[in-house]
Amino acid sequence: MKLTLIGNGIMAQSLARGLVKNHEVEMIGRNENTLKTIQEQIPQITIKTLDDQENIEGKNIIFCVKPYALGSVSTRLVGECDILFSILAGTKLSSLKNQIKSKYYVRTMPNIAASVQNSMTTITGDNEAKNIALDIFSSIGKTLWVNTENQLDIATAIAGSGPAYLALVAEALTDGAVNAGLERHLSKELVQGLFSGTASLLENSHPAIIKDSVMSPGGTTAAGYTKLEEGAVRDSMIKAINAAYSKAVELGKK
Numbered sequence: 001m002k003l004t005l006i007g008n009g010i011m012a013q014s015l016a017r018g019l020v021k022n023h024e025v026e027m028i029g030r031n032e033n034t035l036k037t038i039q040e041q042i043p044q045i046t047i048k049t050l051d052d053q054e055n056i057e058g059k060n061i062i063f064c065v066k067p068y069a070l071g072s073v074s075t076r077l078v079g080e081c082d083i084l085f086s087i088l089a090g091t092k093l094s095s096l097k098n099q100i101k102s103k104y105y106v107r108t109m110p111n112i113a114a115s116v117q118n119s120m121t122t123i124t125g126d127n128e129a130k131n132i133a134l135d136i137f138s139s140i141g142k143t144l145w146v147n148t149e150n151q152l153d154i155a156t157a158i159a160g161s162g163p164a165y166l167a168l169v170a171e172a173l174t175d176g177a178v179n180a181g182l183e184r185h186l187s188k189e190l191v192q193g194l195f196s197g198t199a200s201l202l203e204n205s206h207p208a209i210i211k212d213s214v215m216s217p218g219g220t221t222a223a224g225y226t227k228l229e230e231g232a233v234r235d236s237m238i239k240a241i242n243a244a245y246s247k248a249v250e251l252g253k254k
């Protein structure tokens with residue numbers, strides 16, 4: 001299947017890197033030089049600059065611009081596409097329907113790990129396009145179909161924004177090891193291994209069980225864990241997800 005990405009930013013490039021393995025990929029952007037540089041890095045894609053009257057008739061579009069650019073880009077699109085897949089945070093299906101003509105509409109929320117084919121992508125929209133959507137986004141990682149846009153907005157907070165939150169934890173742990181006296185390159189390697197091993201454990205174990213099985217009475221883990229509770233890490237995580245979700249809802253009202 002041929003897929004047309006509109007936008008050439010971080011996410012369009014991440015998606016393209018994964019999608020080229022199984023699909024024909026066209027990338028439409030504003031700047032020819034930027035597109036050429038991207039094509040040098042992902043030679044399988046075809047590139048095209050956005051026309052003032054860009055014909056999308058019969059195409060399968062993955063819309064990858066910033067939410068605020070929906071209005072200005074959509075006025076340049078003519079014709080009716082087959083399926084419009086949007087990755088825009090917060091932007092409602094109703095808003096897409098008002099501004100871009102398509103047979104079917106799908107909202108998706110991938111994450112930056114699409115670039116290494118390990119995205120966690122949440123999807124909702126027209127049921128007629130469900131199987132195609134799951135098939136396309138499965139080629140860049142795991143997928144989860146949900147039935148409401150509200151669920152997708154919550155998924156945006158956790159799986160869309162989540163890499164930034166986990167990256168913060170990874171960076172902080174690394175700094176902690178450096179603070180304790182370990183060389184940075186060794187600290188970094190340890191944290192990479194830690195994340196990968198813990199991700200494997202999480203496939204089959206509840207987080208609380210993992211925590212309980214690590215924490216010995218009066219041991220090192222308990223000593224460190226107390227500090228995390230003092231720093232309200234759990235409370236901060238819950239508040240972060242709530243704030244990101246509220247922002248997605250707010251973007252949807254614009």
Ligand SMILES: NC(=O)C1=CN([C@@H]2O[C@H](COP(=O)(O)OP(=O)(O)OC[C@H]3O[C@@H](n4cnc5c(N)ncnc54)[C@H](O)[C@@H]3O)[C@@H](O)[C@H]2O)C=CC1
Binds near residue numbers: 009010030
């Ligand atoms: N960065 C991330 O981790 C994720 C981002 N998203 C969503 O992906 C979308 C793109 O985000 P990024 O790739 O991070 O942003 P970016 O800034 O890297 O890319 C945005 C793209 O939109 C284009 N664009 C902006 N205004 C335009 C206009 N007026 N006319 C034509 N093109 C225009 C830019 O040229 C660029 O190609 C956003 O809607 C965001 O909500 C979704 C999941 C994860």
Ligand SMILES: O=C(O)[C@@H]1CCC=N1
Binds near residue numbers: 089156160161
């Ligand atoms: O920060 C944002 O708004 C986008 C959506 C999810 C990840 N990045």
